[in-house]
Amino acid sequence: MTTRTAEQRRLDARVAHNRDLDGCPGHAILSILAERWTTLVLEALAEGPRRHAELARAVPGATQRMLTRTLRRLERDGLVTRTVTAQVPVRVDYALTELGTDLLELQQSVLCFGRRRIDDIREARRRYDSGS
Amino acid sequence: MTTRTAEQRRLDARVAHNRDLDGCPGHAILSILAERWTTLVLEALAEGPRRHAELARAVPGATQRMLTRTLRRLERDGLVTRTVTAQVPVRVDYALTELGTDLLELQQSVLCFGRRRIDDIREARRRYDSGS
DNA sequence: CCGTATCCAAGATGATACTG
DNA sequence: CAGTATCATCTTGGATACGG
Numbered sequence: 001m002t003t004r005t006a007e008q009r010r011l012d013a014r015v016a017h018n019r020d021l022d023g024c025p026g027h028a029i030l031s032i033l034a035e036r037w038t039t040l041v042l043e044a045l046a047e048g049p050r051r052h053a054e055l056a057r058a059v060p061g062a063t064q065r066m067l068t069r070t071l072r073r074l075e076r077d078g079l080v081t082r083t084v085t086a087q088v089p090v091r092v093d094y095a096l097t098e099l100g101t102d103l104l105e106l107q108q109s110v111l112c113f114g115r116r117r118i119d120d121i122r123e124a125r126r127r128y129d130s131g132s
Numbered sequence: 133m134t135t136r137t138a139e140q141r142r143l144d145a146r147v148a149h150n151r152d153l154d155g156c157p158g159h160a161i162l163s164i165l166a167e168r169w170t171t172l173v174l175e176a177l178a179e180g181p182r183r184h185a186e187l188a189r190a191v192p193g194a195t196q197r198m199l200t201r202t203l204r205r206l207e208r209d210g211l212v213t214r215t216v217t218a219q220v221p222v223r224v225d226y227a228l229t230e231l232g233t234d235l236l237e238l239q240q241s242v243l244c245f246g247r248r249r250i251d252d253i254r255e256a257r258r259r260y261d262s263g264s
Numbered sequence: 265c266c267g268t269a270t271c272c273a274a275g276a277t278g279a280t281a282c283t284g
Numbered sequence: 285c286a287g288t289a290t291c292a293t294c295t296t297g298g299a300t301a302c303g304g
Binding site: 051052053064068084088089090091092 | 265266267268269
C-alpha cells in the first residue's frame with residue numbers, strides 16, 4: 001500500500017527540487033560572489049598580484065581570519081593563485097587567474113546594475129516601511 | 133592624550149570600512165539575488181502574474197513560510213507587486229515590476245556566466261580537494 | 265609575516281501547527 | 285487560499301589569542 005499522504009508528496013517534491021537547486025550554476029556563482037569579502041578581494045587583485053599584508057590593507061574591514069578564509073575559498077574555486085616563497089619571514093603572493101578575471105567582469109555588471117538602480121530600490125523600501 | 137594603540141586604530145578602520153560596505157550598491161544587489169528563493173520566484177513570475185498557490189507549485193522547494201517571506205521582501209524592494217482581491221477565499225496575485233524585470237535580466241547574465249564557467253570551477257575544486 | 269584554533273552572536277532556513 | 289507563530293538548526297561572520 002503506497003498511501004502517501006498529500007503532505008508526504010509535497011515533502012518529496014521539496015527534497016527532489018532542492019537537489020536540483022544545489023546543482024544550479026547560477027546559485028553556485030551567487031554563493032561565491034555574495035560572500036562578504038569576495039568582491040573586495042577580487043577588486044583588490046584587479047591590478048596585479050598582491051601580498052597577503054597588502055590585501056589586508058586594501059580590505060581593512062576584514063579580520064585576518066576572514067581574509068585568509070576568503071582567499072582559501074577563492075583559491076579552491078580556481079579564481080586566484082597562491083604562491084608561497086620560502087624566506088624569513090615567509091612571503092605569500094596572490095593573483096587572479098583567468099577565471100577570476102572573468103568573474104570580476106561579471107561582478108562589474110552587478111555593480112553597474114546596482115549603481116543604476118539602487119535609488120529605486122531604496123525609495124521602494126522607504127515607501128514600504130513608512131506605509132506599514 | 134590620544135594614545136590609541138595600533139590595535140585600536142585597526143579596529144576603527146574596520147568599523148569605518150564596514151559602514152561603507154553596507155552602502156555599496158553591488159552588495160545590496162547581491163544580498164537580494166543570493167537569498168535562497170529569490171531567483172526562482174523571479175523566474176516563476178517572468179511570464180506574467182501568478183497567484184500565491186501557483187508560485188508554490190512553481191517553486192516546490194520552498195516552504196510556505198519561506199515563499200511568503202521571499203515575496204514580502206521582493207515587494208518591499210519594489211521588485212514585485214502584491215494585489216489582494218477580496219473574495220472568499222481571498223485571492224492574491226503577484227507580478228514583476230519594471231524594476232523586477234530589469235533585475236531578472238541581470239540574473240540571466242549571472243546564470244549565463246555560470247553555465248559557461250561552472251565546469252572550470254568544479255574542476256578546480258576537485259583538484260584542490262584531492263591535492264590536500 | 266602569515267595562518268590557525270576557539271568561542272560566540274546573529275541571521276537564514278526549515279518543520280510544524282494554527283487562523284481569518 | 286493565504287498567511288502567521290513558534291521552535292529548532294545550520295551557516296556566516298566576528299573577537300580574541302596563539303603558533304610556525
